[in-house]
Amino acid sequence: MNRLLLAAGLAAATAAPSFLAAQDLPDLGGREVVIATENAYPPLQFVGPEGTPIGWEYDAMAEIAELINITPVYETTSWDAMIPAVSEGQFDMGMTGITIREDRAEVVDFSDSYMTSQMAMLVRGDEERFSDAAGFAADPDLIVAAQPGTTPFYVAVYDVLDGDEANPRIQLFETFGAGVEALRNGDVDLVLTDGVAAQGYVDASDGGLKVVGEPLGTEDFGFIFPKDSNLVEPFNAAIAAMRENGTLDELNTRWFLEYKMGE
Numbered sequence: 001m002n003r004l005l006l007a008a009g010l011a012a013a014t015a016a017p018s019f020l021a022a023q024d025l026p027d028l029g030g031r032e033v034v035i036a037t038e039n040a041y042p043p044l045q046f047v048g049p050e051g052t053p054i055g056w057e058y059d060a061m062a063e064i065a066e067l068i069n070i071t072p073v074y075e076t077t078s079w080d081a082m083i084p085a086v087s088e089g090q091f092d093m094g095m096t097g098i099t100i101r102e103d104r105a106e107v108v109d110f111s112d113s114y115m116t117s118q119m120a121m122l123v124r125g126d127e128e129r130f131s132d133a134a135g136f137a138a139d140p141d142l143i144v145a146a147q148p149g150t151t152p153f154y155v156a157v158y159d160v161l162d163g164d165e166a167n168p169r170i171q172l173f174e175t176f177g178a179g180v181e182a183l184r185n186g187d188v189d190l191v192l193t194d195g196v197a198a199q200g201y202v203d204a205s206d207g208g209l210k211v212v213g214e215p216l217g218t219e220d221f222g223f224i225f226p227k228d229s230n231l232v233e234p235f236n237a238a239i240a241a242m243r244e245n246g247t248l249d250e251l252n253t254r255w256f257l258e259y260k261m262g263e
Helices: 003-010 056-068 079-087 133-138 151-160 176-185 195-204 232-244 247-258
Strands: 031-037 045-047 070-076 093-095 108-110 115-124 144-146 170-172 190-194 209-212 218-221 224-226
Touching: 031 079, 045 056, 056 070, 056 232, 056 247, 079 093, 079 108, 079 224, 115 151, 115 176, 115 195, 133 151, 144 151, 144 176, 151 170, 151 190, 176 190, 176 209, 190 195, 195 209, 232 247
Parallel strands: 031 070, 031 093, 144 170, 144 190
Antiparallel strands: 093 224, 108 224, 115 190, 115 209, 115 218
16 A cells, blocks of 8 residues: 555645634643553554654644643553543543544544544465455455454454354454564464554565555544543644644654654
């Protein structure tokens, strides 16, 4: 998948920049906001070569912190624990490329979408047994990796396979990174993920991984908060400001065109 095409698909064209005055945005007085992260979703969030968490979402959060005057505090947690923990108020919010879905919105509140991406099929660089979803489904020996309860899991079940959530061709992993490692090792044959993460892993693989087939769908990403959180409205205001002043486009360029994984 061409990096330029990917970046173009991440954000709709915006109007001419319209920089919002500081007084147009809420001021939360330096409020501490505890943010759950996974740090396993390049280039949105991951541990960089120097051992420091970096990525699109970290840069976006730094900008939001300036716009609405908050103090971000990050805590790492697993994906499967994140939504329940945020729902229970253990964290003020969560971020890790979380797809906005109605079932999740029953237990957490979402911000407005800050990015749109498409589901991709990530395979080993030498994969020749299949080149699309139909080819994968037709070979009963092929295995797909997924995290339970994620969008890729449901796409694997209902869009690629037979609708059986207990299908033995789906191997479950606690983290997305563990599924990718299983793919590298030949323990599974496919990882379904959004084009954002897929491109990040392809870029860092030196030919060891590639994307095949057509995108399987479109998904919008949002930050999550406990139900009725008073942070949602300020965050939406900040996201709108970043969309209007060109910051979201700048972040897309920085992380999808300019940044080289592994360097």
